[in-house]
Amino acid sequence: MATINDIAKQLGISKSTVSKGLNHATDISEELRQKILETAAELGYANKKLKKSDKKLCIFIENMHWDTPHHFGYDIVRGFRQFAEADGWKVDIIPATIELQKLTPYTVFMIQNGYHASFVLGFTLLDPWMRDFGTCKIPTVLYDNYVKNNPFVASVGCDNQEGFELSVKHLHQLGHRKIGLISGPMESYITNARHQAYMNALSKYNLEINEDFIRLGYYASEAARKYVPALMRNGVTAILFSHDIRAIAAINECNSTGIRVPEDLSIIGFDDLPLTTRTEPALTTIHQDRLALGRCGYYAISSLLNEVPIGSILLRAPLIVRGSTGPVPKNPHVVV
């Protein structure tokens, strides 16, 4: 870990000037302050004094709603805060817009604002800070994202492989042999991971892997309208969805076009959102324990702060069987 001394040497300035730069003093230029912060970030500076003063963590959120109980991020944030605050940490929640990320490198932002560590929710592979996470030296925990080989960055999420294997096993027992996938665009880590988990699960049960059984699309309703009939025409009798929101759109689409769920088509989601019990039929889905995910995020941060170099924590991903899955149809539904 670099010290104030290292930064001073690197920039050829005094230790007291470095200290001013790191501590928001107003009697140095903004330009010099930025230079000091960037050098600190580059050298992997860790402010040891932080440990004695404010204990501050932050949660960066993007592409995820979290402010009311039915939002996906609500319980994740709540679980994290419960455990972090019980340990005496103050937790700030910061919307990490692309603009913010473009404006300030990650480590500079963290040093500047005195955060010891962060929990990162909802980032895609296109977020500028994803590159920073590859080399940063500040404890950082990513939900449903992963960077290789950096001992300062850990990943938490549900075990996609376990969830998809349980789903395929369930469908296989019901007689389904042609199982499709409708998922999002490949610009997110999790979409890639679930795509891979789907392929592995099919292999495991010796089921046909076929590009005609897979469709990726950004908008849930549009994907349901276009791709559900397309996959059924290709012989698919059951579809796995990368997210509940897509599966729910598909149930609505089926209900409005006369495709019976599960008699004509079985549907499985991923997330177990509160909404899933209110569709008709209720959705069979893979459960993400969001409160546990938040708590787990804090455990991972604690580990990194205690020099336990966790790479990833995977939570169990049980399958919750409800009404949207049933035996394979004897006569396939003809989609016009």
Place this chain on the structure above:
Amino acid sequence: MATINDIAKQLGISKSTVSKGLNHATDISEELRQKILETAAELGYANKKLKKSDKKLCIFIENMHWDTPHHFGYDIVRGFRQFAEADGWKVDIIPATIELQKLTPYTVFMIQNGYHASFVLGFTLLDPWMRDFGTCKIPTVLYDNYVKNNPFVASVGCDNQEGFELSVKHLHQLGHRKIGLISGPMESYITNARHQAYMNALSKYNLEINEDFIRLGYYASEAARKYVPALMRNGVTAILFSHDIRAIAAINECNSTGIRVPEDLSIIGFDDLPLTTRTEPALTTIHQDRLALGRCGYYAISSLLNEVPIGSILLRAPLIVRGSTGPVPKNPHVVV
């Protein structure tokens, strides 16, 4: 979770008799006591009173030495105790012989001895309790072992995939194209996992996967003597070993038979035992942070006790480059 009432109902006896059975009272028969304990185990009884009284955890060890600092298990046990004892737990260490496991089902043993949770080291897939872990309802953390779908059991270990990918990347950069594996018998989870990690890493770098490049054997020295020349005759110029102990045996074997390491053959181990710096040349190997693994084991137990259903925690597995790897030989060494 079952209660004393449930056990009493199941057996058709009074709650006070059940209580006697669970609390080592002497005025009931040993036979009845066993029946009560087994029923408690079967029903998933959790003694809530335990939480207020003795806070007791245990570490079960098999096939692993841990009593002096150079032993593999020493730092794992130490790391676990550091964190557990700081939280007020008493930690017992119990050699889990096959005899013990055959005599008493796992859950019965735990209830009988008042343990809240356990950390399990060194078990093979043949250990009788491995089957119990599939269904037990007592928080249990397995080092380098895994059971599916049981939310009461978590796994901790190093990320074999990361370690093997770093190794293959390193060898690939040095020009090696035929990379072998010498590993142990498939009766251990970890041997299987590393075998799979080896195959995945080769695929990733588009390298030849060939059964003639792989050998499995129980005894390290014998495996080195027989398999190192055999793999070299098959064109292999670098060998990954599933454990340092095997890699060290191979270096010794090479030194005594005139095979130069790394000029004729590159060798990579797994574990980073203290011994690896003392071989000639020193061993390039994948680092297992054993102190962190022990601490991590305690984090996993804390999570399970707090109803955070962790499936697995993987630690980073950095490659430590020392003297036993070098550029691919221009002219292959002829093994007679």
